[in-house]
Every structure is written in structure tokens, then in C-alpha cells.
Amino acid sequence: MNTSILTPEEWFSQPRVIAGIMTGTSLDAIDSALVEFSAESDGNHRFKLLESKAFPYDFNLKQGILDLISKPTTIRDVTKIHYELSYAYSNAVKELMKLTGLKEIDAVSIHGQTVWHEPGTSPDRRMTFQLGGVSALAQLLNTRVVGNFREADTALGGQGAPLVPIFDYEFFATGTDDIIAINIGGMSNLTLLPANCTLDNVKAFDSGPGNVLVDTAMRVLYNRAYDESGAVATTGEIIPALLDMLKSIEFIYQEPPKSTGRETFGIELIHTILDKFAQTHLARDIITTLSYFTAWAIAHNIKLFGKANSEIIVSGGGSHNKYIISTLLSLLPESKIIISDDIGIPADAKEGICFAYLAYRTLGGMTSNIPSVTGASRECILGLVAYP
Amino acid sequence: MNTSILTPEEWFSQPRVIAGIMTGTSLDAIDSALVEFSAESDGNHRFKLLESKAFPYDFNLKQGILDLISKPTTIRDVTKIHYELSYAYSNAVKELMKLTGLKEIDAVSIHGQTVWHEPGTSPDRRMTFQLGGVSALAQLLNTRVVGNFREADTALGGQGAPLVPIFDYEFFATGTDDIIAINIGGMSNLTLLPANCTLDNVKAFDSGPGNVLVDTAMRVLYNRAYDESGAVATTGEIIPALLDMLKSIEFIYQEPPKSTGRETFGIELIHTILDKFAQTHLARDIITTLSYFTAWAIAHNIKLFGKANSEIIVSGGGSHNKYIISTLLSLLPESKIIISDDIGIPADAKEGICFAYLAYRTLGGMTSNIPSVTGASRECILGLVAYP
Numbered sequence: 001m002n003t004s005i006l007t008p009e010e011w012f013s014q015p016r017v018i019a020g021i022m023t024g025t026s027l028d029a030i031d032s033a034l035v036e037f038s039a040e041s042d043g044n045h046r047f048k049l050l051e052s053k054a055f056p057y058d059f060n061l062k063q064g065i066l067d068l069i070s071k072p073t074t075i076r077d078v079t080k081i082h083y084e085l086s087y088a089y090s091n092a093v094k095e096l097m098k099l100t101g102l103k104e105i106d107a108v109s110i111h112g113q114t115v116w117h118e119p120g121t122s123p124d125r126r127m128t129f130q131l132g133g134v135s136a137l138a139q140l141l142n143t144r145v146v147g148n149f150r151e152a153d154t155a156l157g158g159q160g161a162p163l164v165p166i167f168d169y170e171f172f173a174t175g176t177d178d179i180i181a182i183n184i185g186g187m188s189n190l191t192l193l194p195a196n197c198t199l200d201n202v203k204a205f206d207s208g209p210g211n212v213l214v215d216t217a218m219r220v221l222y223n224r225a226y227d228e229s230g231a232v233a234t235t236g237e238i239i240p241a242l243l244d245m246l247k248s249i250e251f252i253y254q255e256p257p258k259s260t261g262r263e264t265f266g267i268e269l270i271h272t273i274l275d276k277f278a279q280t281h282l283a284r285d286i287i288t289t290l291s292y293f294t295a296w297a298i299a300h301n302i303k304l305f306g307k308a309n310s311e312i313i314v315s316g317g318g319s320h321n322k323y324i325i326s327t328l329l330s331l332l333p334e335s336k337i338i339i340s341d342d343i344g345i346p347a348d349a350k351e352g353i354c355f356a357y358l359a360y361r362t363l364g365g366m367t368s369n370i371p372s373v374t375g376a377s378r379e380c381i382l383g384l385v386a387y388p
Numbered sequence: 389m390n391t392s393i394l395t396p397e398e399w400f401s402q403p404r405v406i407a408g409i410m411t412g413t414s415l416d417a418i419d420s421a422l423v424e425f426s427a428e429s430d431g432n433h434r435f436k437l438l439e440s441k442a443f444p445y446d447f448n449l450k451q452g453i454l455d456l457i458s459k460p461t462t463i464r465d466v467t468k469i470h471y472e473l474s475y476a477y478s479n480a481v482k483e484l485m486k487l488t489g490l491k492e493i494d495a496v497s498i499h500g501q502t503v504w505h506e507p508g509t510s511p512d513r514r515m516t517f518q519l520g521g522v523s524a525l526a527q528l529l530n531t532r533v534v535g536n537f538r539e540a541d542t543a544l545g546g547q548g549a550p551l552v553p554i555f556d557y558e559f560f561a562t563g564t565d566d567i568i569a570i571n572i573g574g575m576s577n578l579t580l581l582p583a584n585c586t587l588d589n590v591k592a593f594d595s596g597p598g599n600v601l602v603d604t605a606m607r608v609l610y611n612r613a614y615d616e617s618g619a620v621a622t623t624g625e626i627i628p629a630l631l632d633m634l635k636s637i638e639f640i641y642q643e644p645p646k647s648t649g650r651e652t653f654g655i656e657l658i659h660t661i662l663d664k665f666a667q668t669h670l671a672r673d674i675i676t677t678l679s680y681f682t683a684w685a686i687a688h689n690i691k692l693f694g695k696a697n698s699e700i701i702v703s704g705g706g707s708h709n710k711y712i713i714s715t716l717l718s719l720l721p722e723s724k725i726i727i728s729d730d731i732g733i734p735a736d737a738k739e740g741i742c743f744a745y746l747a748y749r750t751l752g753g754m755t756s757n758i759p760s761v762t763g764a765s766r767e768c769i770l771g772l773v774a775y776p
Contacts, residue, residue, distance in 0.1 A: 004769070005753045007395050072460035079504040079517040086543065116467040129467040135536055135772050136543035148523055152774065155474065155524035365393045365775065381392070384523050384772040386540065387753065 004144055004387040008365040012039040016106040016363075017050065019093045020356030023085075023113050023132075026186050027062050028225075029054040030092045033352030034100055037360045045170055047357065051100045052349035055092045061085070065131075069115055078115075078131070085113055085132035090140040108137060109359030110147040111351070117150075119259065123157030123375065138386035146359035149382040153369045158376030161259060165191045165204040166361070166368045167354040173197055178310040180302060180335075183350060184210040184318025187260055188298050192306045203305065204373045205256035208249070208297035209265040211318050213290045216270045221283040227291065230323030236288030242277050246293040256305055257373060294318070295327035308334050315340035315350040358382060392532055392775040396753040400427040404494040404751075405438065407481045408744025411473075411501045411520075414574050415450050417442040418480045421740030422488055425748045433558055435745065439488045440737035443480045449473070453519075457503055466503075466519070473501055473520035478528040496525060497747030498535040499739070505538075507647065511545030511763065526774035534747035537770040541757045546764030549647060553579045553592040554749070554756045555742040561585055566698040568690060568723075571738060572598040572706025575648055576686050580694045591693065592761045593644035596637070596685035597653040599706050601678045604658045609671040615679065618711030624676030630665050634681040644693055645761060682706070683715035696722050703728035703738040746770060 015038040022031040033052040039045055064081050067073060089110055097105065112130030120126045134147035150160035168181040168191040179193040188210040192203040214233070215226045227233055251260050277286060302308060312335050318324055319339050329337055341347055361368045367379035403426040410419040421440040427433055452469050455461060477498050485493065500518030508514045522535035538548035556569040556579040567581040576598040580591040602621070603614045615621055639648050665674055690696060700723050706712055707727050717725055729735055749756045755767035 005393070005396060005751075007398070008393060010395070068463050072462050074460050075456050075466065075503045075517065076506070076515075078463065078466060079506070079515050082517060083515050115463045118464070118467070127464075127467045127471050129463065129470060133539050133543065135539040135770075139540045139543040139768050151521050151523040152527045155521065155527040362775075363393075380527050381775040382523075384774050386772050387750075387769040 006363070011364045016360060017102065018107045018109055018356040018359055019096055019105055020352035020354070020359070021089050021092055021108065021110045022351040022355055023057070023111060024185065024351070025114055027057055027065060029056060030088060031348055031352045032092050032096045033349040033356060034096050034102070034105070035353050035356045037357065039364075045357075045360070047171065047353065049344060049346070049349065049353060051096055052346055052352060053096060053099065054348055055095065058088060061088060065113060065115065082131045082133055083136065086136040086140065089132055089137055093141055105143060107144040107146060107359050107363055108141055109355045110134065110137065110145065111149070111355050112147050117160070119159040119161070126154040126157065126159060128154050128160040134384050135386040138388050142388045144363065144388070145386045146362050146383045148384045149355070149358050149368070152380050152382050153374050153376045156376035156378060156380060158369060158371065158374035159257075159259065160374065162189055162204050162373065163358060163368065163382070164189065164351065164354045165202055165370055165373050167357050168204075169193060169197075169199065169202050169370070170357070172313055178307045180306055180310045180312045182298060182312060182314045182316075184294075184298075184314060184316040184321075184324070185351075186210050186212045186262070187265065188294070188318070190298070190301060190306070194307070199370055200372055202370055202373060203256055204370070206259045207301035208252050208260065209294050210316060211294075211321075212262065212265050213270065213294060214287060214321075216267055217274075217287060217290055220270065220274065221286065226317070227287055227321065230291060230321040232284050232287045233291035233321070233323035236282065236284035236286075238292055239277060239281055239285050239289045242273065242281075242286065242289045243293060245273075246289070247296070252297050252300060253304070257375065288323070291321065291323050292327055295324045296331060299328055299331035302332060308332055311336045311338065313338045313340055313343070315345060315347050317347060319347045394751070399752045404748060405490065406495045406497055406744040406747055407484055407493055408740035408742070408747070409477050409480055409496065409498045410739040410743055411445070411499060412573065412739070413502055415445055415453060418445060418476060419736055419740045420480050420484045421737040421744060422484050422490070422493070423741050423744045425745065427752075433745075433748070435559065435741065437732060437734070437737065437741060438490075439484055440734055440740060441484060441487065442736055443483065446476060449476060453501060453503065470519045470521055471524065474524040474528065477520055477525055481529055493531060495532040495534060495747050495751055496529055497743045498522065498525065498533065499537070499743050500535050505548070507547040507549070514542040514545065514547060516542050516548040522772050523774040526776050530776045532751065532776070533774045534750050534771045536772045537743070537746050537756070540768050540770050541762050541764045544764040544766060544768060546757060546759065546762035547645075547647065548762065550577055550592050550761065551746060551756065551770070552577065552739065552742045553590055553758055553761050555745050556592075557581060557585075557587065557590050557758070558745070560701055566695045568694055568698045568700045570686060570700060570702045570704075572682075572686075572702060572704040572709075572712070574598050574600045574650070575653065576682070576706070578686070578689060578694070582695070587758055588760055590758055590761060591644055592758070594647045595689035596640050596648065597682050598704060599682075599709075600650065600653050601658065601682060602675060602709075604655055605661075605675055605678055608658065608662065609674065614705070615675055615709065618679060618709040620672050621676045621679035621709070621711035624670065624672035624674075626680055627665060627669055627673050627677045630661065630669075630674065630677045631681060633661075634677070635684070640685050640688060641692070645763065676711070679709065679711050680715055683712045684719060687716055687719035690720060696720055699724045699726065701726045701728055701731070703733060703735050705735060707735045
């Protein structure tokens with residue numbers, strides 16, 4: 001009898017090593033993290049990051065994904081990319097295991113590649129679609145695999161996002177301090193964890209842009225992927241008219257729950273800005289203003305919807321941008337800002353760790369969506385499980 | 389603690405009621421079956437069909453599926469159909485439960501809608517893709533759901549098909565008789581179960597056309613979906629030149645494992661036949677010849693690769709065609725032919741029952757692919773499991 005199916009009690013009876021594989025909509029890398037989780041006798045979970053690594057996305061695969069997102073394609077091409085992702089994920093897990101010398105792990109968790117996400121205007125119109133074969137991967141790696149975490153929540157009328165807050169709640173919330181977890185990725189995602197909070201009063205939402213505006217402008221103006229450490233921003237000056245224009249974007253002031261994307265903060269906005277300011281202002285001043293606005297939008301959302309004297313844990317690529325972090329500090333002088341790297345969570349690994357944790361919960365029969373955050377009608381076990 | 393995750397021992401410790409939902413490539417119906425399975429102390433499984441029903445496919449959904457199979461579509465449309473299938477499957481299960489008065493069932497099994505299947509020319513080029521949200525369905529119905537059974541086998545170099553033979557093996561094989569299970573659907577699928585066979589010597593393959601040639605010709609010549617009970621075929625006569633032409637198709641004589649489809653036996657072949665014979669012969673004689681050939685191809689494959697004195701269990705729509713069954717009897721006079729309806733398996737329900745059984749095995753941690761049949765490198769647990 002195959003014993004890869006365990007009861008929750010068996011699953012939690014010993015530490016479990018899970019590889020978490022994250023591929024975001026930016027298509028910049030296959031982020032991976034190898035994490036050991038354990039359930040303490042007090043019911044709390046602990047984690048230990050064993051290894052993390054970002055693997056480059058194969059150029060042809062990336063192009064294929066961009067094509068199928070942007071224009072009509074054949075279902076054969078969709079199928080082909082679904083399989084190619086499975087092989088890419090399989091290789092990433094194998095490399096990661098090689099780095100640690102581990103020959104066996106308990107499970108693999110994949111976010112999958114989102115090729116469509118439409119939160120929709122009403123609960124019965126929510127849709128999300130991730131490619132990458134959960135079932136194929138379980139056979140390729142001969143281990144349990146969990147994936148497609150977002151669909152279950154959408155079927156219950158939720159937005160299928162954000163899913164990271166359960167991780168923030170479990171590992172960051174305290175009985176005594178107000179905590180805010182911020183991930184500055186493409187967009188900036190905030191999780192507000194008031195002191196002594198329960199799941200019901202966790203708030204999580206997008207405050208506005210993460211790195212997307214600065215990165216897009218850096219590509220156009222400097223032909224560079226991003227502003228390393230905020231070096232360019234530090235040398236420039238704020239353009240008041242541009243800052244005023246950015247501050248007038250309505251999304252910043254909307255009540256949570258709310259989420260945003262490249263439709264609002266993307267290449268079109270950058271083109272509008274450059275048309276208006278590039279002829280009359282220095283490139284570095286534009287970068288400085290965009291960087292300042294990114295931090296300001298986060299700080300303003302904290303002031304509007306959270307507490308300005310919170311302990312703030314920052315992860316994501318943006319946590320390495322010194323200009324953004326020092327701007328946050330100056331706008332929130334009462335807060336304490338902690339970079340997630342400094343507490344053992346490398347900025348790029350956080351989402352991999354989070355999705356590994358979601359699989360840890362799913363295989364233990366635990367729910368992971370937070371209805372007050374996603375809008376779902378109830379909590380549910382997330383994801384699809386494949387056994388070898 | 390949620391208890392929807394059970395160990396194999398717990399799963400098999402009591403009878404389980406599973407709804408099996410089959411939607412084939414013909415898109416003619418959502419076939420459903422509600423089945424109770426139990427594991428006897430001797431290790432054998434038993435099943436009892438509680439209810440079965442074919443639900444019509446919604447016209448727009450069917451058209452959408454045909455569109456995405458036949459021409460480039462946006463990934464949004466793919467996602468939309470994925471969700472619409474989930475809702476259609478959910479409604480089918482609810483209707484089925486209403487028919488029996490059951491308020492709770494143990495699991496749902498969906499084949500999903502195959503939108504691409506490419507067995508490929510080498511083991512690393514196999515692909516299959518089914519739509520219909522396993523995870524969404526688990527939440528919509530608040531029960532365990534298993535689906536996407538084919539992908540695992542393809543990841544191990546198998547063709548992902550056929551998967552029905554494990555059902556035939558478990559429920560039809562005997563220690564004393566040579567058994568052949570035939571499903572006359574679009575194509576004709578044969579499972580050869582020699583007396584006292586083990587999994588290693590099960591053979592399963594397509595013999596050639598099932599109903600596809602007769603149905604296609606009936607549509608063109610009579611504007612009817614099929615030849616009910618073989619009524620038209622019974623009135624006509626065989627056209628020797630046409631029969632010779634059909635008998636010359638190479639596929640019939642190929643060594644198993646082999647599978648075929650509408651590329652070989654489809655509308656193109658019918659057009660070729662009608663161009664050549666429709667002006668000079670009666671429509672009914674063409675139907676008679678196609679029906680005869682369908683039975684002859686089955687019988688000839690049995691003579692080539694099985695035993696002519698077997699017990700033959702016939703299921704699928706073709707089992708209701710009296711002309712085909714009587715032709716089979718006349719070509720295989722030493723055999724005993726049993727119509728699956730007569731042993732409690734309605735012809736249209738067999739695949740639903742089979743896929744319900746695959747879920748029964750998966751949730752019990754049992755493997756279901758037969759490597760000698762699919763070409764996979766090893767046995768594995770099939771499918772994706774979602775918990776509510």
C-alpha cells in the first residue's frame with residue numbers, strides 16, 4: 001500500500017521539508033525556496049529556510065508565455081507551455097535539492113504561472129488560471145506536489161488573492177505589537193496585523209505600485225532592469241508637478257480590500273509621464289520622483305488604514321532599494337522598519353517560502369484563505385494535490 | 389481539524405459513494421454515474437450503480453469548446469470555459485444526487501474536457517490537456533474531487549490512455565475464462581483479459597472505428613445523429629468494393645498497443661467514400677457496409693491478437709446497434725457475447741463508472757495506469773485531488 005497519503009495527524013507528527021516554487025507575472029525568474037516546517041505542541045508552526053535560489057526563465061518559454069497572454073494562440077501551444085513549465089519546475093527542484101545535498105523531500109509546492117487573473121466585478125465572475133502540471137510534476141519528482149492555490153477561493157466568490165497574509169499572520173503577528181508586512185514586488189502588498197489580532201481582523205491589500213514604475217522607467221531611460229540599491233534615485237531631486245500628478249491617482253485612497261496591476265501602474269502611465277516631463281527634466285529626477293511616490297503611497301495607506309507606529313517588515317525586491325526604505329522611514333518616523341533579509345527571509349525568497357507554507361497547511365488539511373481578505377464566502381483547503 | 393484527508397486504510401474501511409462525470413471528445417453529453425464501491429476482505433473491489441444519467445451539453449459551452457479546439461483563442465476564453473465546465477459539472481452532480489435523494493457523497497470524479505491529446509512520437513513528447521476546475525468543483529460541491537487522470541501517465545512516458553482497462557481487469561477478469569471487454573464509442577476500444585491474467589499481460593488498444601463512421605454517414609445521408617438499433621443497416625446490402633477498400637486500411641492490422649482517431653476514421657474518409665459510391669449505390673447499402681466493417685474490424689483484431697472463443701462484454705452506444713452485434717456474433721461463432729446493460733452496466737454509463745472507480749483507487753492511494761498498456765515507465769497514482 002502506498003503511503004504518500006497521510007492524515008493531518010501523521011503529516012504534522014514530524015518536521016516536513018517542502019520546496020516552494022514561485023513564478024510571478026513579471027516572468028523574471030523561477031524563485032525557489034527549500035523550507036523545513038514543524039508544528040510545535042502549542043499548535044504554532046515554525047519554519048527554517050534551508051536554501052533559496054532564483055533560476056532564470058528559459059528565453060523561449062518566457063516568450064511563449066508572453067505570446068499566449070497577449071494574443072490568441074492554439075490550445076496546442078497552451079498545452080505545450082503547461083508541460084514545459086512542469087519540466088522547468090522539475091529542474092529547479094532538482095537543482096535546489098542538489099545545493100543542499102538532500103535526496104528526498106516531503107513535498108513540492110508550485111504557484112504555477114498565472115496566464116489569466118480576472119477578479120471580476122461580482123462574486124460569480126471571478127477567474128484565475130495557472131499553467132504548470134501539478135500531476136506531471138509529482139511523477140517527474142516522485143513526491144507529493146500541491147499547486148493551483150487560487151482557484152478554490154475564486155469558486156467561493158473570493159478574488160483568489162492575496163494568499164500570503166496567512167503566512168504573515170502565522171509567523172509575524174504578536175500579542176503585543178502592531179505589525180505590518182509589506183512586500184514590494186511589482187505592486188506593493190500590505191498585510192496589517194494589529195496586536196493580538198484574529199484572522200477576522202487581518203487586513204491585506206495593495207497600496208499601489210511596488211517596483212513596477214521605477215523598473216519600467218529605468219528600462220526606457222537607462223536601458224537597465226532596475227535601479228540597483230536606489231543609486232539613481234539618491235542622486236536626483238523630486239519634480240513637484242510630477243509628484244502631484246501621481247498623488248492624484250484615485251486608487252491610493254480607495255478603501256481596502258483593493259488590488260491593482262499594470263493596467264493602472266504600468267507602461268502606459270510611464271509613457272504619459274515621459275511625454276509630459278522627459279523633455280524638460282533630468283532622467284534621474286524622474287526616477288527619484290517615481291521612487292519617492294512608491295514609498296509615499298505605501299506610507300499614506302498605512303496612515304489611512306493602519307497605525308503609523310507599527311513594526312514594519314519589508315520584503316520583495318524593493319526592500320533592497322535604499323532610497324525607498326529611507327523615504328519610508330522619513331514618512332513614518334514613529335515606526336520601526338525591519339528588512340526581511342535581516343530576520344532570515346531573503347527578499348526574493350519570501351513568496352517561495354509562503355507557497356511552501358500553503359502546501360504544508362493543505363497537506364495537513366488546514367484552510368489558508370482569509371475570507372475577510374479575499375472576499376470568499378468561507379475558509380477552504382486550497383490547491384490541488386498529486387501523489388506519486 | 390478537517391477530516392476530508394483520509395489514509396488508504398480509512399478510505400477503504402467503509403463503502404464509498406462516488407459520482408463519475410465523463411465528457412468525451414464527441415461533446416454529445418455530460419454522462420454521469422453515481423456508484424457505490426466497497427473493498428471486500430479478500431482485497432477485491434465491488435461496485436453498485438445507484439443512478440446514471442446523460443445531461444445535454446449547453447449549446448454555447450459546446451460551441452466555445454469546439455472553437456478553442458479548432459482555432460486560435462485568447463487565454464481568457466480558455467479560462468472562461470475552464471470555469472463554465474466546473475459549473476456544468478457541479479450542476480450535473482447536484483441533479484444526480486437529487487435523483488437518488490442522497491444528501492452527501494464521498495467524492496466526485498471528473499474526466500474533464502480533453503481539448504488537446506497528443507500521444508506524440510516519443511516518450512518525452514506526450515501531452516494531454518483537460519479543462520474543468522477540480523479545485524473549483526471541490527468548493528462548489530463541498531466534497532473531495534479527483535480529476536485530470538491522464539497527465540501523470542504522460543509524464544512517465546505513457547500515452548495517458550487507455551485508462552479504462554484497470555476497471556475491466558478488476559471487475560471482468562476471471563481465473564477460468566478468456567474475457568474481452570469492448571467499448572464501441574467513437575472508436576472501438578478492446579481490453580483482452582486472458583484467463584488468470586496479471587496486470588502485466590493485459591492488452592488494451594483500439595481496433596478501429598466505433599460508431600464514428602456510421603454516425604458521420606447517417607448525418608450526411610439521413611440528417612440523423614445515428615442509426616438507431618441498426619435499423620437502416622439491417623435493410624441494406626454490403627457493397628463488396630467499398631468493404632474491400634475499408635479492409636485495406638492499414639491500421640486494422642497494426643500490432644497493439646495502438647490507438648486511432650478521427651484523423652483516420654472521420655469525416656474525410658466519409659467524403660472519400662461518398663465521392664466514390666454515393667452516385668452509384670443506395671444510401672442504406674453504404675450504411676450497411678460501414679456497419680459491417682465496424683464489426684469486422686473488431687472481430688478481425690480479436691482473431692489476430694486475442695482468442696476467438698472468448699467471453700465478450702460489449703459496452704458503449706454501439707452495443708445497442710443490433711446489426712453490429714449480430715455481425716460480431718456471425719464472425720465470432722465460438723464466442724459468447726454479453727451486452728453490458730444485461731450485467732448492470734448501462735452502455736452510456738460505463739465510462740462514468742470507470743472514472744468514478746479511478747477516483748476510488750486514487751483516494752485509496754492505489755495506482756491505476758497499466759504500463760504494458762499505456763507505455764509508461766511505471767505504475768503511479770493518477771489524478772489531482774482537491775479537498776473542500
